[in-house]
Amino acid sequence: xxxxxxxxxxxxxxxxxxxxxxxxxxxxxxxxxxxxxxxxxxxxxxxxxxxxxxxxxxxxxxxxxxxxxxxxxxxxxxxxxxxxxxxxxxxxxxxxxxxxxxxxxxxxxxxxxxxxxxxxxxxxxxxxxxxxxxxxxxxxxxxxxxxxxxxxxxxxxxxxxxxxxxxxxxxxxxxxxxxxxxxxxxxxxxxxxxxxxxxxxxxxxxxxxxxxxxxxxxxxxxxxxxxxxxxxxxxxxxxxxxxxxxxxxxxxxxxxxxxxxxxxxxxxxxxxxxxxxxxxxxxxxxxxxxxxxxxxxxxxxxxxxxxxxxxxxxxxxxxxxxxxxxxxxxxxxxxxxxxxxxxxxxxxxxxxxxxxxxxxxxxxxxxxxxxxxxxxxxxxxxxxx
Numbered sequence: 133x134x135x136x137x138x139x140x141x142x143x144x145x146x147x148x149x150x151x152x153x154x155x156x157x158x159x160x161x162x163x164x165x166x167x168x169x170x171x172x173x174x175x176x177x178x179x180x181x182x183x184x185x186x187x188x189x190x191x192x193x194x195x196x197x198x199x200x201x202x203x204x205x206x207x208x209x210x211x212x213x214x215x216x217x218x219x220x221x222x223x224x225x226x227x228x229x230x231x232x233x234x235x236x237x238x239x240x241x242x243x244x245x246x247x248x249x250x251x252x253x254x255x256x257x258x259x260x261x262x263x264x265x266x267x268x269x270x271x272x273x274x275x276x277x278x279x280x281x282x283x284x285x286x287x288x289x290x291x292x293x294x295x296x297x298x299x300x301x302x303x304x305x306x307x308x309x310x311x312x313x314x315x316x317x318x319x320x321x322x323x324x325x326x327x328x329x330x331x332x333x334x335x336x337x338x339x340x341x342x343x344x345x346x347x348x349x350x351x352x353x354x355x356x357x358x359x360x361x362x363x364x365x366x367x368x369x370x371x372x373x374x375x376x377x378x379x380x381x382x383x384x385x386x387x388x389x390x391x392x393x394x395x396x397x398x399x400x401x402x403x404x405x406x407x408x409x410x411x412x413x414x415x416x417x418x419x420x421x422x423x424x425x426x427x428x429x430x431x432x433x434x435x436x437x438x439x440x441x442x443x444x445x446x447x448x449x450x451x452x453x454x455x456x457x458x459x460x461x462x463x464x465x466x467x468x469x470x471x472x473x474x475x476x477x478x479x480x481x482x483x484x485x486x487x488x489x490x491x492x493x494x495x496x497x498x499x500x501x502x503x504x505x506x507x508x509x510x511x512x513x514x515x516x517x
Contacts, residue, residue, distance in 0.1 A: 146247040147175040151257045154182035158415035159252045161319035162295055164188050169496035198236050199229035218280040241266050247503040258285035267506050269293055275437035278304050291502050297485040300446040313498045316487030320419040331405035341371055345406035348376035349414040357384040359459035364390035366463040375402055413443040422486045427477040428453040451481035
């Protein structure tokens with residue numbers, strides 16, 4: 133029998149650890165949703181290089197700042213002449229910040245004796261947990277991730293958390309299907325999507341004029357401005373509205389029917405007001421568009437491991453969106469793409485990918501059950517070795 137159960141009457145449940153990558157918004161939003169759904173007796177320590185991205189955490193959550201694992205701070209002694217092994221991705225030598233971050237996490241493993249470590253996302257931290265004899269849950273993301281580093285993180289995981297529908301799974305994940313928990317809509321606030329007319333009233337928009345909405349993400353530099361100007365000139369009788377970050381182009385020609393609003397507090401309302409959505413494939417954006425059921429063109433932004441490209445491919449394969457490798461570069465190309473997206477729109481295919489609104493609750497239940505089974509005196513069948 134094991135010496136230390138998952139929970140004891142006098143000490144309560146053992147803590148969960150949670151690493152949150154601070155690029156983009158989806159990682160932090162998923163974390164907050166899960167933590168709010170966990171039992172209030174479950175302590176959680178959240179490790180993040182930018183705690184400002186963490187909002188609305190419950191009282192049992194403790195935030196532990198760590199140095200960034202990829203941003204220089206000036207005290208590095210670069211040893212770039214030494215190659216990175218295939219089992220690692222971002223592990224430069226001579227970086228005190230990385231050493232401090234990993235030391236903080238490893239020290240917490242030793243002192244806190246956690247039940248689980250959740251990594252959203254870092255293959256290196258997932259492997260660190262396994263090396264330190266801590267069971268870990270690795271969040272799955274789309275992309276070309278069949279390299280030795282990612283595969284080691286997946287193979288060593290006690291569970292894999294996929295914040296999207298099963299129909300968007302990549303074929304190479306088949307060997308791990310028994311340990312994947314799918315949670316479509318995870319991190320997206322459950323709320324009724326307004327209909328088109330109500331959304332337009334809320335935003336003070338013309339109820340009848342066609343509207344195309346461009347949604348640019350937060351994980352990179354955003355979509356380029358110039359091709360959006362071409363789109364607006366291609367449809368002068370439409371309003372083209374852009375929310376999010378946009379790359380400025382000195383040569384961009386933007387007319388009066390193209391408006392840039394920057395960040396907005398109600399992206400879901402903007403999506404619901406649109407007749408067509410053009411976007412990258414960030415997690416939050418995808419959830420809003422799928423919930424609204426709008427004709428959709430997805431144009432992936434550059435991400436490590438082709439994450440957005442492979443997600444766009446999966447959305448296209450599922451019949452939920454039209455995938456374009458880049459923004460159209462001429463009026464003719466824009467008209468062709470818009471026609472294809474409007475004519476091929478399949479609201480039923482989009483609806484199948486939205487989930488039931490209980491993703492956070494179900495994920496919390498799954499995590500609690502996983503921890504209980506892992507630390508039970510007699511390990512339950514079906515838990516990966």
